[in-house]
Amino acid sequence: MTHVLERRYRRLLRAYPKDYRAAHGEELIGTLMEAARPEDRRPSPRETLHLLAGAFTVRVRASRAAGVPPWTDGLHLGALIVAMVTFAQLPVLPYFDYEIWTVLGIVLMVALVRGWVRVAALLAAFAAVWTSWPIVWGGFYVPGLDLGPMYGDLAPVAPYWVVAAASAVLAVRRAGAGRASGKARGWGATMPARSPWWLLLPLAGWALQLTQVPVYEPVWVVSRAGVEVVALLLVLAATLAARDGRWALAAAVYLLPGLVYLAENLLVTGVRGFLYWSVLTALVVASLIAARRVHTRA
Amino acid sequence: MIGMTEATYFILVALMDEPLHGYGIIKRARTQSLGEVDLAVGTLYSALDRLSETGWVLLDREETVNGRPRRYYRITDDGVHAVRAQAARLQRAAALVLRPSGVTSV
Numbered sequence: 001m002t003h004v005l006e007r008r009y010r011r012l013l014r015a016y017p018k019d020y021r022a023a024h025g026e027e028l029i030g031t032l033m034e035a036a037r038p039e040d041r042r043p044s045p046r047e048t049l050h051l052l053a054g055a056f057t058v059r060v061r062a063s064r065a066a067g068v069p070p071w072t073d074g075l076h077l078g079a080l081i082v083a084m085v086t087f088a089q090l091p092v093l094p095y096f097d098y099e100i101w102t103v104l105g106i107v108l109m110v111a112l113v114r115g116w117v118r119v120a121a122l123l124a125a126f127a128a129v130w131t132s133w134p135i136v137w138g139g140f141y142v143p144g145l146d147l148g149p150m151y152g153d154l155a156p157v158a159p160y161w162v163v164a165a166a167s168a169v170l171a172v173r174r175a176g177a178g179r180a181s182g183k184a185r186g187w188g189a190t191m192p193a194r195s196p197w198w199l200l201l202p203l204a205g206w207a208l209q210l211t212q213v214p215v216y217e218p219v220w221v222v223s224r225a226g227v228e229v230v231a232l233l234l235v236l237a238a239t240l241a242a243r244d245g246r247w248a249l250a251a252a253v254y255l256l257p258g259l260v261y262l263a264e265n266l267l268v269t270g271v272r273g274f275l276y277w278s279v280l281t282a283l284v285v286a287s288l289i290a291a292r293r294v295h296t297r298a
Numbered sequence: 299m300i301g302m303t304e305a306t307y308f309i310l311v312a313l314m315d316e317p318l319h320g321y322g323i324i325k326r327a328r329t330q331s332l333g334e335v336d337l338a339v340g341t342l343y344s345a346l347d348r349l350s351e352t353g354w355v356l357l358d359r360e361e362t363v364n365g366r367p368r369r370y371y372r373i374t375d376d377g378v379h380a381v382r383a384q385a386a387r388l389q390r391a392a393a394l395v396l397r398p399s400g401v402t403s404v
Contacts, residue, residue: 024343030366031320032339047338054340061347243348 005040006033012043015055017062057241064246065192072170074246076191078253079166080112080198083124085254086159088205090149101148105202112167113198115191121167128160155261162256225276232283236290245291251284302384308335309345310354310381313373317358320346323371346371354380 009032013025032047043051065073087105092098104123111119127148129136134152151157170191208220235247262269262277269277302310305327312318312326320342327335337345349355354377358370373381 026366027320027369028339028343030363030368031324031342034321035324035339047340050338050340052340054344057344058347241344 003033005036005042008042009033009051012048012051013055015052016058017055020058020062053241056237060238060242061244064242064244065194068192070244070246071249072173072191074249075166075253076112076115076117076170077194077246078250079120079124079163079170080109080194081250081254082159082166082257083109083112083120083163084198084201085205086163086257088202091209093206093209098148100146104148108163109199109202112163113194113196115193117167117170117190121164121171124160124164124167128157128164131157131160153264155257155264158257158260162253166253228280229283232280232287236283236287239287239290240294243294245288245295248284248287248291251287255280255284302380304331304335305337305341305345306349307381307384309337309342309349310373310377313355313371314378314381317370317372319361319368319370349377353377 006029009029010025013021013028016025032043035047064070065076083105087102087109090098090102090105092102104127108120108123108127111117111123130147131149131151133150135154135157149156214220232251235251238247239245258277258280262273265273308327308331309323311330312323318326320339324337324339324342327337346355350357354374356372356374358372361368361370
């Protein structure tokens with residue numbers, strides 16, 4: 001009969017990914033049972049905590065893109081999230097506004113998910129220039145085509161420039177790396193593909209528009225802030241667990257357009273707004289510092 | 299220069315004499331640190347994953363004990379080099395305080 005403690009350890013090990021359990025599960029159970037005292041009937045709080053932390057570490061490490069430098073993975077993830085969040089907020093539904101712009105956004109997001117960074121760099125650069133038209137030309141000349149939104153402020157165009165810059169850096173780097181290894185690969189995948197589940201994010205954003213609840217309603221504002229804080233806490237935990245700065249970099253890329261918004265609206269930002277931006281910035285800075293520190297420790 | 303956490307240091311030190319399995323590493327680290335390092339199993343295997351990736355530790359062999367796989371881990375030359383470098387750093391740091399003539403000023 002299986003020992004009651006072993007059954008409880010097996011239940012705890014379900015926190016680890018399936019393939020890790022298949023490879024190491026029995027070995028871990030063996031070590032856990034050897035380390036246990038004969039009278040133990042349940043895992044100690046300390047061992048439980050360390051197993052859960054170990055499972056988190058394994059999951060985080062498994063999510064790293066293989067074969068590319070960590071900073072490119074972080075930059076890629078950051079650009080992807082900024083693009084997703086920007087297009088998720090584009091008022092598309094329920095009246096099917098901005099059709100051409102939405103199609104451009106979908107192609108851009110698919111390109112980023114698939115790792116076609118050169119396609120993404122080109123589309124994002126076009127989107128950045130287009131949306132910034134009134135800023136660049138001072139509203140002097142507006143093209144007759146109605147492709148997508150144009151803005152007179154920096155905040156709404158900042159995300160497009162961030163995505164364009166990040167994709168351009170990745171595209172240029174891969175072009176150089178490809179040439180060095182003698183296998184430059186045209187317009188195809190130059191970064192490892194990311195999970196297609198990311199595409200649910202803009203779909204969810206558009207689906208929310210069908211509810212017709214204005215985005216400035218407290219329920220959305222608070223929910224979004226909550227999701228951001230939880231995500232940034234996970235970034236900090238992942239940085240410490242995997243001793244890797246890639247998620248901290250992605251978080252910094254995500255924060256960048258927000259800081260542009262804050263800078264542009266500094267005079268009209270209230271106490272709550274400052275509190276919100278301070279918390280996000282503090283969490284990102286904490287992750288960046290953690291990344292620097294763990295980088296120098298084995 | 300790359301520093302090293304206490305857990306990593308004692309895991310590598312434990313493997314310097316001979317390859318050990320998971321619980322063997324926990325026991326030896328506890329003895330060699332005079333009870334100061336008590337590795338949790340979750341921590342040990344996270345560290346072994348990381349050290350395998352760094353190339354400081356290798357899987358040596360696998361045995362079956364009571365129907366369970368028991369894997370033995372071995373330190374690599376790079377691992378020995380890293381742990382020696384860390385020991386030298388610790389010695390230099392300790393020497394600042396533990397001189398035979400006591401603390402001296404320059």
